[in-house]
Amino acid sequence: MEATTFIRNFIKYPDMIGAVWPSSKFLAKKMITDVNFENAKCIVEYGPGTGIFTNELIKNKKENTILLVLELNKELYNTLEEKYSNIKNVHIINDTAENVGMYVNQYGFECADYIISGLPFTAFPEELSKSILTNTLEILNKEGKFITFQYTLLKKNFMKKFFPSININFEMINIPPAFVFSCSKEK
Known part of the structure; x- marks a missing residue:
């Protein structure tokens, strides 16, 4: 069911969905390797699609850690809302990642500790990125x-x-193999 939803949305919105198949559980585990769940108070996820990374974040986060999940695609948002709306401190938001600050502040934080992204930056216009x-x-x-994560190193620089x-x-x-970029503000 999730793969079907994902593929249908890729066909409808190829510029929003950067892959033809959902991410693997292996990629999801690699995406959260650098997250310190013990200390994280606010985690944000961009572009969760059908929720592969969301599942791993929920499994590993502390009960009091807030997870804000931003999905712009209405159909995928509805799927996520159905799956996760009853989980304490998990908030599914139908909006663009550009508005992340508003939501982090709305839920009582000045900053997010981690931001996990499934957004296809190589498919986005440069101004949006x-x-x-x-x-x-x-x-x-x-x-x-x-x-x-990205499927190429084109966006590294x-x-x-x-x-x-x-x-x-x-x-x-x-499918396809992917590069995981763990980015910090300081060297």
Whole structure:
């Protein structure tokens, strides 16, 4: 069911959905490796799709940690809302990642500790990518991390304009294989 929803939305919105198949559980586990769940108070997820990363975040976060999940696609948002709306401190939001600061503040925080992203930056216009990353940088805690994945290294130099420290890992067991960028504000 989730794969069908994902594929249908890729066909309808190829510029919003950057892959033809949902991310693997292996990629999801790699995406959360650098998250310190013991200390995280506010975690944000951009572009969760059908919720592969969301599942891992919920399984590992502390009960009192707030998880804000931003999904712009209405159909995917509805699927996520159905799955997660009854979980304490998990908030599904139908909006763009550009508005992240508003939601972090609305839920009582000045900054997010971690931002996990499934957004396809290589498919986005440069201005949209700049806007999202600028807002991410502004709302991310000084010691926080922005963790995203991409299918190529094409956006590495672009991301370095925002994050001076980027650690890259590779996950082979995914369709297609993916690079995980763990980005920090400080070197």
